[in-house]
Amino acid sequence: MHKTILKNYAKLLARVGLNVQKGQEVIIAAELDQPEFVAFVAEECYRAGAARVRVDWSHQPIQRLGAEYRSEEVLSEVPFWREEKLRGELRTLPARLYLDSADPDGLNGIDTEKYARALQARTRILKPYRDKMENKYQWCIAAVAGERWAKKVFPRATGSGIAQDKLWRAILSCSRSLEGNPMENWRRHNADLAARCEYLNSLGLSVLEYESSNGTNLRVGLLRDGVFAAGSERTLSGVEFNPNIPSEEVFTSPMRGEAEGVVYSTKPLSYQGQLIRNFFVRFERGRAVEVHASSGEALLKKVIEMDEGAAYLGECALVPYDSPVNRSRVLFYNTLFDENAACHLAFGRGFTNCVRGYEAFSEEQLHAKGINDSMIHVDFMIGNDDLHIDGVTQTGARYPIFRNGRWAF
Numbered sequence: 001m002h003k004t005i006l007k008n009y010a011k012l013l014a015r016v017g018l019n020v021q022k023g024q025e026v027i028i029a030a031e032l033d034q035p036e037f038v039a040f041v042a043e044e045c046y047r048a049g050a051a052r053v054r055v056d057w058s059h060q061p062i063q064r065l066g067a068e069y070r071s072e073e074v075l076s077e078v079p080f081w082r083e084e085k086l087r088g089e090l091r092t093l094p095a096r097l098y099l100d101s102a103d104p105d106g107l108n109g110i111d112t113e114k115y116a117r118a119l120q121a122r123t124r125i126l127k128p129y130r131d132k133m134e135n136k137y138q139w140c141i142a143a144v145a146g147e148r149w150a151k152k153v154f155p156r157a158t159g160s161g162i163a164q165d166k167l168w169r170a171i172l173s174c175s176r177s178l179e180g181n182p183m184e185n186w187r188r189h190n191a192d193l194a195a196r197c198e199y200l201n202s203l204g205l206s207v208l209e210y211e212s213s214n215g216t217n218l219r220v221g222l223l224r225d226g227v228f229a230a231g232s233e234r235t236l237s238g239v240e241f242n243p244n245i246p247s248e249e250v251f252t253s254p255m256r257g258e259a260e261g262v263v264y265s266t267k268p269l270s271y272q273g274q275l276i277r278n279f280f281v282r283f284e285r286g287r288a289v290e291v292h293a294s295s296g297e298a299l300l301k302k303v304i305e306m307d308e309g310a311a312y313l314g315e316c317a318l319v320p321y322d323s324p325v326n327r328s329r330v331l332f333y334n335t336l337f338d339e340n341a342a343c344h345l346a347f348g349r350g351f352t353n354c355v356r357g358y359e360a361f362s363e364e365q366l367h368a369k370g371i372n373d374s375m376i377h378v379d380f381m382i383g384n385d386d387l388h389i390d391g392v393t394q395t396g397a398r399y400p401i402f403r404n405g406r407w408a409f
């Protein structure tokens, strides 16, 4: 891939994704296979005035060894220095960039039960820190084309670097960074998403009704003072940033306990390196009470049993069927992309900033208003080209939101 294009993409991540502030610290989490691109991003962060850029390198084969060789007890521990680091970060509030390039199959075959239990134990220790930092710092998840990931997505591409180049193209075109000026493309894209949110938020909807010929028939209740959000967000101190690049979705957190009916998946769900295919979920009083999958059913059941909130919904996201990700016709085996291909729901944690004026409330108050809480947040795709979505208000007024998988307004 051309260096100029990659540098422009790096600039987009530093300036629009993170919007690094003068004097701010930046933490970049990246895989070892991308030193050149990480350096491009680090340079852009310094140009934006970053005081210090730290890179947390990881390497999936070593993560895998850790999962295989360590006992559950050790795997469940959070070393004291990790907590010390977090305490420091609570004071300095660094911006965080997560660069994803890992092999979707890289953890296949590990003991997922052991891994999930250990993750659960670590999350119990780490969650209070995360809760205290929530909405206070800029963060962004974006992708770089890892070699093994590329081979998985383009298995028939032969010759060195060809698959990787194809994956770069797919990533950059979905991220609106292959043509034109990426920063200008995102200014326009963010404006379009903001206008859609404004319209949806003006309607005062209390329910979303989903229907499709594949059998989907679901009613999801919305928060009484909930809002739809999309594209860029703001920290509590008012710094604008884009948490996901790409991002096509207009989303909200639904009302915990108010989902009735059946919903069918329309794309495989890749979870911890494993695929769950062709599944449906039946909801009663907000809770997933029945799931069935043609493959990966046991894993899907494990996902919704992770904790009390895992079987409840945390997100309703609206994504047109003709989004750039879907038009690319690439299955990325990566949620950041695949979730932007179609409408989706998520099991688990909701977004506390989907309540109007959320700044004035505590975490507990926001959860009491109906935002689900869980250690997991797992998206699954339900959009197809004949999905209809209606929005209904408390007084019964009905508005078409989606027709045939696309925006109806």
Ligand code: ZN
Binding pocket: 249, 251, 315, 317, 339, 344, 379
């Ligand atoms: Zn989403």
